[in-house]
Amino acid sequence: MRTALSLLAVLLAVGVGMRVYPHSLLNALLAGAVIYLAIEVVALRRRIERLERTTTAIARDDHPEATHGTPLVRDPGEPTADKSFSRQAAAAEEHPRAAPEGKPPPPSPDQVPVRGLLAGLTAPVVTFFTSGNPVLKIGLVVLFFGVAFLLKYAAQRTLIPIELRLAGVALGGLILLAAGWRLRHSRRNYGLGLEGGGIGVLYLVVFAAAKLYHLLPLPLALTVMISLVGLSCALAVLQEARGLAVSGSIGGFLAPVLMSTDSGSHVLLFSYYALLNSSILGIAWFKAWRELNLIGFTFTFAIATLWGASAYTPDHFATTEPFLILFFLMYCLIAVLFAHRQPLRLRGFIDGPLVFGLPIVASGLQAYLVHDFRYGMALSALMLGGWYVGLSWLLWRQLAEGMRLLTEAFLALGVVFASLAIPLGLGPNWTAAAWALEGAAMVWIGSRQDRPLARLFGLLLQIGAAVSFVDGLVLPADSGLLVNWAFLGSALLASAALFSSFWLDRYRDQASPWELPLPPLLLAWGLSWWYGGGYRDLDHHLEGQTLPPAFLLYAGLTTLCLGGLAHRFSWQRMVTGLLVLLPIMLFTLIAQVMGWNAGSLLAGCGWLAWPLAFTVLYGLLARFEEQLPPRSLPWGHSLGLWLLMAVLAIELAWRVDRMAGIAEVWSLACWGGVPMVVLFALEFHGDRLTWPVARCAATYHGIATDVPLLALLLWTLASFTASGDPDPLPFLPLLNPLELVELAILLLALLRTLRPTTSSLFGERGLIATAALLFIWLNVAVGRCVHWYAHVPYRFDALFSSPILQAAVAALWSVLALTLTILGARKAYRRVWLTGAGLLCLTVIKLFVIDLSGTGTIGRIVSFLVVGLLMLIIGFFAPLPPKPEELPR
Structure with missing residues (x-):
């Protein structure tokens, strides 16, 4: 409930800010940030009150004499009540949700329903005026x-x-x-x-x-x-x-x-506030009073912002910048002192709004002060990043015990602002990247400290950053490749989303129900920004033949780096996300063949991109075999094999087609010949490869090779329309390149159907289909012979009208029928004999339906004579085999 109302309040504040400042998304989002900080202060105040009530109840249980007025007689060796109370109070501070035994635990502030946002915001005021005096x-x-x-x-x-x-x-x-x-x-x-x-x-x-x-x-x-x-x-x-x-x-x-x-000096005003803040800093040296720190921070920067919006001019820079730096340093040290002055078991507990709100507000004010200076914000971000990195190093060296969380927070901020110096130096649109990274930092601290509202606000910051970034996305024509603020901004948005996905995944056990779908969505969001930003930048600088392989090279290097991170941090979800390389490879192949680049796949940087992509893909499948989803492994190996065969076939066919003095059929033969060679190698020698073929035998002897073999059969059927001109070689029946490739494919299909481990795709039905295709191929081979030796045009109508072809086909069918019937009779294969007999009947029908119309021609006469003699031979040597039940036992 509180999370929903907080979200509503932040969105309402952003909407009101856009209404007041219709041309400034920064101010609108700043209003939302202020509302969030106010709600966070209210929630923390209520948490402190419940902690105090819990410790009071523990003390009352340990000191019943304070209630009943009866003194207790203690054994001298028994621990005193003060020590018992201090231990229980320390435990209560460390685990504020714990309650005394026998009493229900007090509800967490994150679990207490808020009856209204107004009631939540006014609760501290009501408490102030109704408690005490x-x-x-x-x-x-x-x-x-x-x-x-x-x-x-x-x-x-x-x-x-x-x-x-x-x-x-x-x-x-x-x-x-x-x-x-x-x-x-x-x-x-x-x-x-x-x-x-x-x-x-x-x-x-x-x-x-x-x-x-x-x-x-x-x-x-x-x-x-x-x-x-x-x-x-x-x-x-x-x-x-x-x-x-x-x-x-x-x-x-x-x-x-x-x-x-409205007529005073701002120097006097800020000097006065510097004194007040110095007193707060002095108190922070001794006491961890969070309310005091937040009050000083809010008043100081709120009044400074109001003054800057109404009275600041560039002439005031020299008298304003020192105060901004001074206030920033003061509250940065106050944040350190607050974490250091916590009780021993809470040492290092950080104040999220102060630690992460300070750089947001200070960097926004700094951007306003230096907007007239070239590279002003870039240098500011660089110095700010150096400050945070140096401070984290100092804390790690001096106060490493119990200060790890604050050190990590400062180190993260240092890396964030140091990385922001690059896009800020190359372009003015710094707000989106800064807020995206700050949002990632809020998700991180919200995950570490189990604060759903902080995680929600961090996600909202990233969404606002993305909207702001897209709204101002205009890339100059003279920008550098992958070194301009548009690409770097996309990269920072992607980094923030991936960072958030990682931490939400790591702390998913404490996630709310509404957060469970967020890690995969953030992962997809981050990868979309990374690949989308990279493609847009490459498209802006490259064109035509060089764009697709350049994007593939970009994707391959990205997968290589992300794979290293996934292995280093044991990030299971990222391992699955690495498989996005497969659709990118497919997209690149389609783009090169059908789109921008109807040429060599290795043009431009393709000679590097494709080998790198396949190396990274198979390295990914090998290294993360245990982490990848079981269902994705067969498809990963299959798609990788299909793409490899396609790339090799397309590239070789293109290069052969560009060779002078050879016919087009050589290029056509490459389309089927290259995959055929790969499939033959996998079928008969693939198991010698321990990985991946022997390791994934079910895949490489199943779907991975079934689909390309089926595609080759379809290619064979389509290739029957080619005459098979082998120029510069002479045409030889069955020994020309096209028919050799077709025959090899058909034999491979027959062998595949006859293997005992064959897949269901090439079972009995596959055998029948392959045999039919082989029969068609023999007829096509006869037609090509008639075309080349009888000079009949290689067209269906011309060949069908040729008596030479009709006689040759009749002879072929009769010989096939004779072969099948003899084989069926000798081996008692009744179905084979019936197939041969059926083919013979078909031959007779053909004689009387087609050949009989030209009985005066030599071709028709030869057809009748040959078929008749073959039928006599079949009747003598190959009688019908008996049925299985008729065989002697």
């Missing part, structure tokens, strides 16, 4: 605004001298501060509230005296503010007063906003 808190807020309005009213009407007014307000603040300090022991909460209110009033007085009335010189005002900052830090740390630090910081950040006249 609500009257005091509300009174301090009212007093704070009242003092601010009083100062403004008095300034406008000059009723009392300004010095007296400011002195009176300052005296009131000091009284509140002193009273709070006096009550710090007897009424702790009340006293801390007074202290916070007093410090806030003093902030207002000093800022008003320096900025509005110029009563204090700026150096003195800064000194006083530094003193107030130090005082608030000291009071908060000494009294363990997180609320004092929070209220004092809020008052300090709101002071310049309430007293603003």
Whole structure:
């Protein structure tokens, strides 16, 4: 429920941002990021409250005397209650979802249904005003605004001298501060509230005296503010007063906003905020107060963004850039201190919104500041990446114990920004790549810390990055091949998706139901961006004959690299994704044969692309044989073999066709001859190859060779239309290249059907079909002989009308009938004898239907004589074999 409402809120914020800034997708998505951070703060605040209630319940169970007033008598050797409580509290901090025995565990914040987004966002405010001393808190807020309005009213009407007014307000603040300090022991909460209110009033007085009335010189005002900052830090740390630090910081950040006249110096404003942030940094040195860190981060960068949008000009760069760098460094160190100051068992726990939100906001502001500088953002990203890499190295060397997660996060950010320097230097569209990689980082941290909302927001960032990238995708004509921002942006989007898919796969045991389909979708999304971006860039720079093999080379190298990553990280899903090389090889082959390149497959870089592709494919099938899905292995081997035979046949046929002085039939024979040779080798010598043929014998003696053999039979049927001109060689019956290839294919099919391990495709029906095709081939061979020696045109109508062909066919049929009947009679093959007898009957029918119309010609006469004599021989030497049941037993 919370995830759905959070998604709705983020989308609503993006929509409102697009409404307000219709020409800036960056601002719209920034609005969504702010909403996400707000929801995350609410969720974490509720988690902290439940953790405190859990530890309180544990303490109550361990100290029943605190409830019933009965002291316990303990054995001297028994551990004290304080130690027991500390151990249980530490366990509760490490496992906040655990509950005391016998009580139901408190629900996780991620599992608690949120009744409404408004209720979730206002929960911290309601808690603040309804817990502790609500009257005091509300009174301090009212007093704070009242003092601010009083100062403004008095300034406008000059009723009392300004010095007296400011002195009176300052005296009131000091009284509140002193009273709070006096009550710090007897009424702790009340006293801390007074202290916070007093410090806030003093902030207002000093800022008003320096900025509005110029009563204090700026150096003195800064000194006083530094003193107030130090005082608030000291009071908060000494009294363990997180609320004092929070209220004092809020008052300090709101002071310049309430007293603003839109005419002040931004240098003074940012200097003042630098002091406030230095106090937060000082507190972070001693305490891990997350609320204080987030309040300072939000106020600082929100007000800086508002000022930049309304008042920044390029002339302010020299006085603005140092403050941005200073604020960035401060909160980067605060994030380190927060992770370092966690309890021992939670050491290294990182604040996701601060660790990953800081570079998002800071890089966005930096891009606005340096947009007029050439390579400004590229250099900024390079330095930012260097900072994060150096910081991760320092943490690893100095604080390796328990800080691995933060070190990995900083290292990831360093690699991200260092890699962004390349596309930023080559093009202005940096937002999409930055957000995609930041989204991947959010998915990573969400997976490591089991935070579904962070993972969801990371995915939304990547979708927004893709939309932004496509919206501004215009590639200059003079861009370099694979070194332009359009390709590199696609590559970074792909990397982010693949990185997200990997981490969601690794932590799939903790995934929500809606996340289960995401890893394969992200894998497909990432590969689509990678291959699509590469193809688009190659298409922009290459054309015609060089494009398909160049893309195949790109795909082969990609598969080689991804295969290494899949092996290194044991990524099962990526292993399956590597098989995308097969359809790319098929696409390339079709493109080269039918599309852009009706020429050599090895043209351009094809001489390298095709051998590399086949090497990578069979290396993939061999290396990942155990990891690939069982159903994909037969198809992988089969498609690889089919493509190999097709490439060899097409390339050899093309080269033979370009040879001068030879007939076209030689090229035609190559189309069938090359696959025929490969199939013969696999049929009779393939098992000598331990891998892949012997290892996958069922495949290589089944579907992998059945389909090409069936295709060769169809090719044989189609090749009957060729006359078989073997120029420059003379035509010899059955010894010309075309008929030799046809005969070899038919013999291979017959042998395949007669083998005991034959597949179902070439069973008994296959034997009948192959025998029929062999009969047709003999008739075609006779027709070619008549064409070449009797000079009859090689057309069906001309040959059919030739009496020489009719006589030759009648003789052929009679000889075949004689052979079959004798063989059937000698071996008692009744079906073979019946086949021969049927062919003989067909011959007789042909004589009386066709040949009888030309009884005066020599051809017809010869036909009748030969058939008649053969029938007599058959009747004498080959009588009908008996039926099986008639055979003697």
